[in-house]
Amino acid sequence: MATVSRVFNLPDKVNAETRAHVLEIAKKIGYFPNASARSLRTQRSRVLGVVLPTLLNPVFAECLDGIAQAASASGYAILPMTTDYKLEQEELAVNQLLAGNVDGMVLVVSNPATSQALVRLRVAQLPYVLAYNRQIDHPCVSVDNELAMRETVIRLVALGHKRVALISGQLAASDRAQQRKRGFSEGMRSHGLDDSNCLEVPFVETAIQEIGKLLRQSNRPTALVCSNDLIAIRSIRAAHLAGLRVPQDISITGFDGIAIGEDMTPMLSTITQPNQVIGQRSVELLVRSLTEGTPLNPSDSLLLAHSFRQGESCAPVAIPVPHS
């Protein structure tokens, strides 16, 4: 019995032919170690919990793909839960995962600074890594949202745009949205431009209409900076519905770099994050901590490089306002 256990866990500590014999019989009778018993005995499940807002935004599906890959490569399974950006669900998910005996968690939360879910994790002493979030008190894997947005504003300004609006998702539900807004404002103000043109489109169902309304105003913006790709895609749609050509009549940028943006026409101009890599690195941090038994610190946080995908949804401003 102990020998069989060794064959599966410490194969070197058992004689080669004994091992072969055991393996042969195992194959024959279809035996393999029972995961629950193993977990009970070792107090480790080799399962990682994953908490994401939704799988319906490809940015998180891509990230989960990376998480799944990295976990699998390290011999871990994953147990994903979605929160739909709701705080209660965030806590619920963490509790269920905690009850599920996961060894650690990767999560994307609404706001790390105020998250009760994270408090629970701290108390439970469970290792965790935040993905996409960025906050001084937690180990995070993310990009520099502010910087990326400032850079984008600079690009648009260089193309001659002066009336630029930010189209943002629900600000309260996401620290990323807030950081991106901050970056937008900084970028605009540093050029002496008005940063107050911000449209929050909290509901998917009505987003296109609301953006359309903005675009039909007489003094409409010449460029839209969107806080994520899904909103950018809807903005492009809204522009078309309003009779505007993208990018000739209006420039539009996104944020996230979801794969499908590259196959659209016009190809989405956007800030790309390495979504799969964000997932992978998060898992790697977690696994390293688990393996080495070293606790995870905020100082372990990773800031990954973003980049700008040129795309086709941005162009120089159409009719430069005559200067005097």
Added chain:
Amino acid sequence: MATVSRVFNLPDKVNAETRAHVLEIAKKIGYFPNASARSLRTQRSRVLGVVLPTLLNPVFAECLDGIAQAASASGYAILPMTTDYKLEQEELAVNQLLAGNVDGMVLVVSNPATSQALVRLRVAQLPYVLAYNRQIDHPCVSVDNELAMRETVIRLVALGHKRVALISGQLAASDRAQQRKRGFSEGMRSHGLDDSNCLEVPFVETAIQEIGKLLRQSNRPTALVCSNDLIAIRSIRAAHLAGLRVPQDISITGFDGIAIGEDMTPMLSTITQPNQVIGQRSVELLVRSLTEGTPLNPSDSLLLAHSFRQGESCAPVAIPVPHS
């Protein structure tokens, strides 16, 4: 100890004040039942395995979302694995899930008729449901791919199209692709049209170029029927790159009904499947079988309704060929 167990599992079988007392103390010391011990004892993990080709195609992300919802609603957790359409990975995933003590599995396989993974499941006596696949020997939740494709061909023919090409993903890696091709052929032949115009684009990287090549031929098709939405989106791109307008110069249809197709311009005309519902129903079948202890039969299979989303990527053929 037994009382505490009852409080968590059979609350009615314990005195109300005893229960309250236990619960209070549990809260205080942060106690909750250990999942591994419970699984070991009951021989059920309350975890469902999920095997999908990839999360990078939104169709499966949407389905997984449905699976996660339904599982959560029934008190089950899910353990997803992706196969990237590879047979070895399919088997590997099933084996790992089997070793992981899952109570049942929802899977999307390449070909149910030949899948070794399914043989393993049969042998292991583990309940499972196939999603998207459709095969007489297994319990499946799917739509009628052949019919949907025939209907689509009819629509295009009604718009005056005669030279219609099928753009398909890797046929060998998916029974759906084969069924859809069959439906295309049947539809074309029933109208006396040439059904031999089929382009297989196995690799994402080169798909757009290959489709572009087809579109630059002198006798190019006036409509493309694509075997999934991702390919349809790439076809639209290829058409634009070839200088063709969609739908004025060429009509293009998809299959799957991924949400993002609705926000594109032109809005994707496509056959929509109820992706989240496919996931939900699959889980419901599984859970019912698990709960009632009744084995799952091929006769439990569900055929869900598809529908055609009108979209904007189809139009009457531009220059009808003069008839004599």
Added chain:
DNA sequence: CTGTTAGCGCATTCAT
């Protein structure tokens, strides 16, 4: 190198 033993935390008899 292999076998014996104990106990991980729980659900489930069987008593009470």
Added chain:
DNA sequence: ATGAATGCGCTAACAG
């Protein structure tokens, strides 16, 4: 309605 005892299948410590 509650408590005491057993074993789910495994790993780890120890003995041989």
